[in-house]
Amino acid sequence: MSNLLLPSATLEQKQPIYKIESDCLISKNGDVTVAFRLNLPEIYTLAQHDYEALHSAFVKAVRLLPNHTVVHKQDWFVEDKYTASFEEEATMLSHAYERNFNERPFLNHYCYLFLTKTPSSRENWTSLSTLLSRSKIVPKEMMNEKLLSSFFNAVGQFVRVLSDAGIGFTQLTDEELTGTEKKTGLLEKYLSLNMSDVAPMTDLDFTQGLKVGHKICQCYSLGNLDDLPMALSTSARHSNLSTDYTNFFVGFSSPVGLSLNCNHLYNQYLFVDDPAKTLKTFEKKRDNLNALSLYSRQNAINKEFYDQYLNEAHSEQKLPVRAHANVFAWTEREAELKELRERVGGGITLMGCKARENTVDIGALFWAGIPGNAGDFPSEETFYTFAEPACCLWSVETNYRNSSSPFGIKLSDRITGKPVHVDISDEPRTKGIIANRNKFVLGGSGSGKSFFTNGMVRQYHEQGSHVLIVDTGNSYKGLCELRKGVYFTYEEKKPISxxxxxxxxxxxxxxxxxxxxxxxxxxxxxxxxxxxxxxxxxxxxxxxxxxxxxxxxxxxxxxxxxxxxxxxxxxxxxxxxxxxxxxxxxxxxxxxxxxxxxxxxxxxxxxxxQQLDLTRESFIVFEIDNIKDHPILFPVVTLVIMDTFLQKMRQLEGVRKMILIEEAWKAIATPAMADYLKYLFKTVRKFQGEAVVVTQEVKDILDNPVVKDTIITQSDCMILLDLRKFMGKFDEIQEVLALSEKQKALVLSINQDRRQNVRYNEVYIGLGTTVATVYGVEVSKEEYVTYTTEQAEKIVLFNKVKSGLSMEAAIQSYAQELREAG
Known part of the structure; x- marks a missing residue:
């Protein structure tokens, strides 16, 4: 028996895009597509009502589109690795941090939206009608100018509606779509399933499923009503991040988004045909089924379905549409195919849908996914519904984003621990999210408050900030010595001076x-x-x-x-x-x-x-634990602290400055200090400064009027660590801190679903009344031994210093010992 050679064709012959003009894709079927890059909200930051608001905006935007329009939303989730930044002027701890996270794997998310106007309806367009299957390709006449003008006006309104809902839009240019000599365009990236800027073109093999170069693809589609649950929702409860007191919500399609840990595309299609024609066709089918209902119970059931659909369309003025969603996942190793199928199938099942692997039409579905070719989508893979349930299938979340500001601190996302650059001082104030930079830090004993604040003040100081700390417990001694700061403490043999x-x-x-x-x-x-x-x-x-x-x-x-x-x-x-x-x-x-x-x-x-000009010293720690009850020493130290920071405020123009007061109730024990704090929190913002108060006593915020009425009300940045041990008092805490139900759910989700075999804590950061996010606090071994408040570990570090090592060398030595110990 001889081997049959299947005919092959070049991509140039078959590719469906006729030309790109004025930032629009024009297909060989005469379809015109406008392409956008979307900027979605960060994952784990939305409440249930936020998802509902986004969904309402999606539906409203879709209703603006003219007949014979296709909405194609394409979400790429591509395995990537964090690239460390080793700057020459960076400190030892900064280098250690970057080394620790270098090549940390994570899923990179890219979201695109393609709005396609087709010359005519395609509800009967099958997989055999696509350009991939036809032997001859004849460009059609393009649509007339009036139709195009109407379409572009609708696109503008579509973008405006979703922009007002908080979604960022950037229209893709000709070069971004087609690429340049040095940079690959989106069309080539799709056809090679490679988001690299230098993605090489690869062969497409449709003989056995789909292979893109060495990538073996699997496709799972939601193309039948039977694949879907009885009802679709805008969000779903995340059981691992919820508690008995709170419900934590994620997007309905989250299980096939960032939560699906493999290379994959999530395509969402919505087809706006001619609603009047669709309803007229359904009326005719309903009448036929009614006539045949006596002969078959199934006909009677189907007749009731059409009745229900038509009644809802007419009574609630809903927009009839066709919809489809699919997941394309790929791997280069055949041994991983079984696990890949299980992951994708499991994600779809978590949505309450049936995981239907698509093998027959995988080529046609992949071809229709080419940017600008959604009009080529086979109609047999779509189902009729309304715009409301169709938009429930849309992915609405993305990765944690880096702040655009050059100033900030490094934290981690909750999913993979990838570093995230976060500005919690300047950028939110510039955007009007906060009115001041003051911060209130609250967390139970052992929750990692001092650990977090060590990292924060270290990074602030490295970026030019003057830092003054009022400490209890030597939490900042190692960092102070490393940063060559001034450390004031009281000891019998070396009293404070x-x-x-x-x-x-x-x-x-x-x-x-x-x-x-x-x-x-x-x-x-x-x-x-x-x-x-x-x-x-x-x-x-x-x-x-x-x-x-x-x-x-x-x-x-x-x-x-x-x-x-x-x-x-x-x-x-x-x-x-x-x-x-x-x-x-x-x-x-x-x-x-x-x-x-x-x-x-x-x-x-x-x-x-010591002839110290404390105004010019950039890192100062006052350790007051041993004198907090002393009737003479503590009042004097309090005045020195007040004087030192006031001088910094008045004299250091153009210099960022921070005062951090650990365990607030001890520092505000005197009336003089309480009055100073009131003054400080109200005026420090005028001098490019910020005041930070740290406490672990919930009783402080409930009973102390200075904390409750001055510090909290004048702190637009709320930093909370694990508070689950105060669950019984959380209603009071929520009232005092003015936390919404969404913010409460975020706070109580801290440390609920941590990654295995990684040592880190989580922290909630709330900015003003609108922005709230939970981040991971993960550091290198060098940072860990610098920030640790464990007595035994601090003794080991300082014994190394006593043996003659510099603080930097002692930190590196101890960190290496921890790495070797595993």
Whole structure:
């Protein structure tokens, strides 16, 4: 028996696109297609009502289209790998982060929409009518100008309706469709199933199913009503991300979108024929079935179906359409075909649909999927329905997107852990999503608050921000040393020490006022008033002190020299001015301040020998855990903190600045600090700054008026970590934080469906009232050992530093040990 050689043809002979002109595809059947790239909402960010709103917009847009129009939505989900960015000026931790994620696999999503106007109806157009099957191709006459003008007007309205619903549209140009000498166009990409910009052309083999080059394709289609569930919905409950208290929703077609982890295309077709003609045909079929209903129960049932369809079309003014959806999946290894079938079939089954593998018409379906060739779609693969259920099949979600702003932090998406660049300060403020950059961070013990904030402040500092941190628990010690910052803490052998009197140049009004408040606090009790004469005397002392220092350049500014100035030159000045003791008791003033002078109990506190200009130091940590209950030290440190950040606000124009206060209830224990926080949260935005408060005590936000009424209301960025341990109080938390039901579902989905064998946490970031997303917080081993708050791990790291290694070398050494340990 001899082998038969099947006839072959070149793609140039068979390809259906006649020409591309004015950014439109014109087929050899005379069809005109306008092509768009769509920008869809990010996955896991929409609530049920958001899906319903999008669906309503889809239906409204479809109803604007003229008769004999085909809507073809094509979603590509292509396996890709994250490409690391190794910039020469990047820090060791940035390099470590990029190395950790380099070549991380993920599904890249590309979404296209093709609106095709056909010259006439194609409801009887079969797979044998396609250009692929015909031996001769004769270009038809193109449609007249009036029809085209009407079509383009409808396209403009279609785009406007969906743009208003939040979907981004970019019309594809001639070059993007056909390609250039250096870049492959969309037509070639489709015919090679390769989204690379340099995709080579490959052979198409239709002899046994479909092979595109080395890619073996499988096709599953939804082309019959029997394939669909009894009812279609706009969204579906994601069981793994839902809880007993919340329902988490994803799009109805999500199981064949990003959740289907393989190379695949998801094609969605909607055919707007002539509605009057369609209904007239159905009326005739109904009448025929009615006449035959006595002879067959099936005829009676079908007659009822047509009755129901016609009644709904007329009474609710619904638009009759034909629809189809299919999934093209491919692999280059035959051994993977079984798993591929199971994955695709499982995804379709999760939608409540029947997974019907299409082998006979796979070539015709692939050919109709060519951009601009949807008019060639075989009608036997479509089913009649209305626009509403047809649009339920449309995919409406995409990957997490990178912010367009150059400033931001690196987080991860929830599906694969791919790095995502997120700006939670500048871009949302520019877009009007938030009015200020302030942040409120809440999470239970062990939820990863300090870990997240370590990463955030590190990346802010690397991008030029000044960072001041009020810490409890040494959470930032490693990072501070690595960033060569200034770390203030209290130890018996090395007590905390400042020099608030040191300034570069002359002190400004703010600095003098800060020192004035410090001296008053050291002198007077909280319930004691300061008279006008005492106020004037202290102000005069400060002014004359800095004049005295300017005249005596060999004398260093400190509390010691200020005290000596009071004893000498200023006392003489008071005697000359004959200031009475009842107006200013100099003896009492010196006596009360003596413990802070040389040889006194607290002589270390205000006389640091380090001549640090804290205004110019870009990374400062005040660790206050050991002094938070001290009646003398804590108020002084509080004032120094307030003074330091105020100076930064006033003096560092054009420089981003951040103050981060860990465990807020300790820092706002004094009335002075509470008032400062109120002032700070309301004004810091005017100075290119942001205030961040971190707490793990839910009681703080429920009971503390400063937190509830000032910090939360003035924080447009809400950062929440795992709060499931507070489930019983969540209604109260939801009310105080003003979380919507959608935001509540997002918060309670944190860490619910984590990827296996990967160490990471998740974090909710809410911006204003409209934007809310959950991200992964996954880092490299180097970052982990830098940020860790586990005591045993911190001891190992700092022991390496004590042995003589630099902090950077110690981090790298410890990280390597963790990698080797597995």
């Amino acid at each position: 400042f020099n608030p009197f040191f300034v570069v140049g002359s002190p400004d009004v703010e600095k003098r006022l800060s020192l004035h408040n410090l001296l008053v606090m050291l002198w007077k009790r909280e319930n004691e008033d300061v008279s006008q004469s005492e106020y004037v005397s202290i102000s005069s002392a400060l002014t004359q002190y800095y004049q005295w220092l300017a005249a005596n350049t060999d004398i260093q500014a400190s509390f010691n020299t200020f005290y000596e100035f009071l004893q000498g030159p200023f006392k003489s000045y008071l005697d000359t001015e004959k200031v009475r003791e009842q107006d200013f008791d100099m003896h009492n003033f010196l006596y009360v301040l003596k413990p802070y002078y040389r040889g006194g109990e607290y002589d270390y506190l205000l006389n640091s020998e």
